[in-house]
Amino acid sequence: MRKIYEISKTELQTLFYSPIAWLIIIIFVFQISLAFTSALDMRVTQMMLGYRTPMLTQDLFANPAGGLLFNVQNYLYLYIPLLTMGLMSRELSSGSIKLLYSSPVTNTQIILGKYFSMLVYALILIAIVGIYVIFGCCVIENVEWRWLLTGMLGLYLLICTYAAIGLFMSSLTAYQVVAAIGTLAILAVLNYVKMMWQDIEFVRDITYWFSMSGRSTSFLYGFIGSEDVLYFLIVILLFLSLTIVRLQACRQKATWTTSISKYVVIFVITVALGYITSRPVMKSYYDATTTKANTLTPNSQKVIEQMDGGLTITTYVNLFDEVGQSIAFPRFVNMDMSRFSHYLRFKPEIKLKYVYYYDSIYNPSLEQRFPNMTTQERAERLMELYKVNRKLFLKPGEVDKLVDLSGEGKRFVRELVRDNGERTFLRIFNDFEKLPSEAEITAAFKRITMKLPVVGFLGGHGERSIKEDNNRSYSAFVNYKSFRPALINQGFDVEEVTLEKPLPAHIRILVIADPLQKFTEEEQRNLEQYIERGDNLVIATEPKRRDITSSLLERFGVKFVPGILANSGEYSNLTQSRPMIGVKDISELYLLDGLRRWGAVVSMPDAVGLEYSTDKGFHVTELLATDSLSWNELQTTDFMNEEQKATFDSNRGEEQRRHVTGLVLTRNVGEKEQKITILGDADCLSNGELSSARRGVRASNFTLVQSLFFWLSDGEVPIDVRRPVFPDNNLLIGGDDMGWISVVFQWLLPCFVLIFAIVIWLRRRGR
Template identity: 30%
Template sequence: MKIIFKIARAELRTLFYSPIAWIVIVTFFVICGMEFVTPLMDMARQQQIKAQNSPMWEGFEGPLTFRLFEETINKVLSYFYLFIPLLTMGTISREVNAGTMYLLGSSPVRTREIVLGKYLGLLTFNFTLLLAIALLLGTGYFTIVQADLSWFLSMMLGFFLLSAAYLAIGLYISCLTNYQIMAGIATFVVFTLLTVIGWVWQEYDFVRDLTWFLSISGRTEKMIGGLITTRDLAYFILIILLFLGLAMLRLRSKQESVKWTVPFSRNLAWVLGIVMLGYFTSRPGYVGYLDVTRDKWNTIDTATQSVLKELDGSPVTVTAYVNLFGGNLQAGIPESRNEYIWGFWDKYMRFYPNLKFKYEYFYDVVNGDSGIFQAFPNKNIDQIAVQVAKIFDQDLSKYQKPDGIRKKIDLSKEPLRMVMELDYKGKKTILRTFTPKVWPDEPNVSASVRRLTRDSLPGALFLTGHYERSPWRNGEREFGTHTNYDNARPGLANTGVNSDTISLLQNDIPASTALLVVADPKSSLAVTEQEKILRYLGEGGNALFYAEPGKQQMLNPLLNQLGVNIDPGILVSPRKHVESGVFDSKMTAAGNHMAREKSMQKFRQTGKNGAIARFKGSSHISYQEKDGFTIEPIVTLPGDKNIWIENGLFVSDSAAPIFAAAEGDIQKEEYVLAIKLERKINNKLQRIVITGDADFMSRVAFSGMKIGTGIYSWLVNNEYPIYTRVVDIQDRKLTIGKNTGKTIWYAYVYVIPGLLLITGTLLIIRRKRK
């Protein structure tokens, strides 16, 4: 060890007395200073302006610990490899050209001591560069309110491991040639190859797995994001060992007079051994994870983890069905498999590693869809496939024809996008992708897993036969967007609730019905229908009634039996730039505690804001508790002199209404737009919701806005959707203003680099004088 330290000290002395090394230090610090401090200065200026204009301003969208430096760090990493070759290009060749390598070789100094000593010297000097990163991140820590220190430490670990790997590579390249310039150029080339190797020949499975291990591109992304994995740690350690070992073997071969096959066999054995270790350390089930972020941004929610625990450990086979004619093709092609597995599925494999992956490639269209034939006139489907394969540079021989894929699976009800089929102990279900963001969210994955582990999922039956809002159509006033629309990731179909229609003229309400929905009937319900609904309610069934102004008489015969009445008239308020009957109405505290929609969770955390929806013409609801029901308003509108219940003639796109008490117009202190009813019956809790408007859940009103599907969640006993937590972000503001930010910028871009330049110059001059 003493010899290693002596060689390291000599190498370190050489570097600090080198003009090139000081140029690297100063240039690197200037670049880092500009990249790190410029966004800090800009954000400090923005914060001061926003705080002055809005005293209630709550801060930036956080977490600032990551958001402030994410783009900066990626830029610095993209520059980082430019500096390392300047430090390593003369590490070994300098000794050879000066003749000292022959002296070392003839002395009792081992080859490994030479390599390790040189590497330790480079690594120690590297801390000077890392000190710049540490200083800048430390500045961020002290200028961000409640900054996450562990996140910054993870970023530093990523920088250190990447630089250590670069230095090992550069040291090895320096062993290959006696010319420093050639060593520097070759190092640049190797760094470039290791960066792009993960992008080439990715359509071949064996090559893809091999190049994915060798590729250095993106290896620090998880650590920068606050997630440390044994896979990434093992990669950097193995890469360092690989190139240090190759450097030792190279120097050893120069001292021996043996046949070329001997050093070749040693190098090949060393490389294969390292690659095999890398392969096994990256297998699912053998990877350890440490999420160092305070709010666990890199870890799936505990609710999602609980759903995965419902699986008993048996394999889950995930088959990706990729349609050449469909959307998200680029996400499903072989070249994207590593991103598919490690980018999307990895966070789930962390908690359930027994996932198996299969792939099916095909081309097909939905029956009746003529769009693609219009785009390629006078061509059949096979001829079109040839053209599309050329456009996307795909091997058509890997894609099955329509007849072949239809024998394996029925995808006729699925969208023309990549879908995934989950198979668990013979039970199968579909997990969809979406556009424009491709991969499903945690509630979508949880819902699909629940379809595998549970015998049934709750079903919402929508009454039909009276021109009600439909769960199958996606028109402006229909309900398909939040129920069965396949591209709506928060919709019921994609979060675990099945929706269908039922006519009570010919059918009874099935006993398995979790929720009956009566959505704005436009004609009177028959006596038999009313009787069936009342029988269903009497037995404790859950229900949702959407009423509409002008059609109160359609539902009141039923609702009056519950102690509820949809009052005549429509709520109006004359305004200059808003329709008189449109109100963005907030949920009450009781409403915000019904479910775990994002806005509802935030209300529980802060007691402010909460869920809100756009009611486009609503009736006031009056009620009186009876039959054991507890009734609470869940959406209300505070009274105002400019708001009233209009009982006269009202046309929304005509002249502004005028309050006229003589015509029956009424003003109240508070208007009730939606209520919930609850009681204990037949040993279960019965839940009913009644709203005075149906438009607020239609597409034209953004499908419930921030209320989302929260009402449905409460009505199915909050089993679905399987919500994830909303984090109360703490690091959303800075502790400095624009003047301090500007001062820091000048200090880091001019003052400190200037001092470093003066220090290096004086040190080199003093050395030359000696």
């Protein structure tokens, strides 16, 4: 150890008596000072203008678009090769390597001595970063200091890995420039190797593990994974071992076959260690953020805890469904698997499988681009263009022996199957994100783990249907599979039911949506029986059908305001209802409270106002209401007819005031709380309204759907994936302080380093 220390000390003296080490530090300090003060000045300005400044720790330090730690990560790629290029090349070119060979030191001691000098230099760089981190801890209230320490650890491991690679490349040549270029080349390969040979199943796991891309990024986000830590350590040992073997070959004049065999053994051991440490059961994790932002939410963790036995997630990819090609084609398999890494953390026995096939689907674009071709010819052409192995793909009909995908349109889909036979589908969606989020994934897990609320949609009286081919359809928010907020994608099971006989016990939520006919006496008795047993209910009606549902609403002390709600705006028949419920009223309706804070509304065409009393045994809370400029129009019946334009006329009994358009009612029935929702418009949940976009109207009707059914299901689904708010949202400095902060960091600190370097250099020359 003494000899390693002496070699390391000599190397550091040589390094700091040369201008390159000091020049790198000076440039390093100036660059990160400029970036840090610019970002800090921007946040101070925002705070002084009255804007919110949330997540300041991430914004200033861990933001990919200008955060200090990310800037440092980007700079290291160029700095470290310049430092390491002379570690061994200088010895080889000057001939001093012969002195080392003749001295009583081993090859391992030489290499470790050289490498330890780089570890010390890396500590100096991290110490410089620590100056900014300490300053951030002083000026950011409730700073995420554990997160910052984790990010600094990731940067240190990255520098150490770069140094090991640079040391190896320096041992290969006597030319320092060649060593630096070679180091950059190796770093480039290690960053892009994850995209190489991913079509070959035997090779892709090896190349994917070898990739350095993103390894330190997880640290910068405040997350430590054992796989990433061990990756850096294994790669460091790999290149140090290769350097030692290289030195032995030069020193002992070993044959090339002996050296090659040693290289192969080292590589095989590295691959074996990488494979073992990357297995889910071998991994451990630490989330340094106070809100556990890199971890599944507690609700998701509870679902996984209740999932006994194994789980297999099989991804079915149709060659003709071009959406899935960029998600789970063979070259993207490892990247796709990483999307489930947070779930593998808590359930490492999850198995991920991929099935590729081709079969006809509705794809007019594909038929237009490849006309006059059979299914087989079109498939062969696509396989040739995508350069995929034809043996991977099942032929039409073969996939049907494994699973029935007809209900999914044979598009990209995943099937979740437990060992006990419970199964469900996990889909992608027709929106900007496409891939399912934690809410949808956990909802699918929950569906096959426990019994969830079943929603019954009443039929038999011309009600709004949940079938996609019905003009009065509710399919979008119920079972439209490509719509993310649809109930079927959020964990609900849905059924169409009638009141010809008592409703089944498993129906816990009943939806009565705009019936066109009155109920018979027997149907009324069955409905009353359902209400008395304490299960939940949704009633949505239209002004034109008030005579049909008025008797039903009287049961709850609710009646209609005469007329149709109107306003004097561009859309005279469109009621922009605003959420009235806050967290203090009903916490389960948190989504609506958020909608209110965002300034969004629920659009309700042809709505009717609601009035209520509280003498029916229910606690009544206003859910939605208009502004005070709306009135109940009593004359106009056709708002599309300009000759019948709605105008307010108080002489005819019209009232311009705030009108309630949605109510929630609660009461205790036995040991459970009964929840009832009444809406003065049925169109607000329809396919047409959910997909409508009007100028100047910020409508978010699907938020109403998710919020209501979360409340009606007693918080079971949709999954609540809310996280605590980061507390670091306040700076303890103001605009007047930025002047001296900029001077200190941008000028005084770099100048101090420059003066210190000059003093060291002059003392060296004096000796």
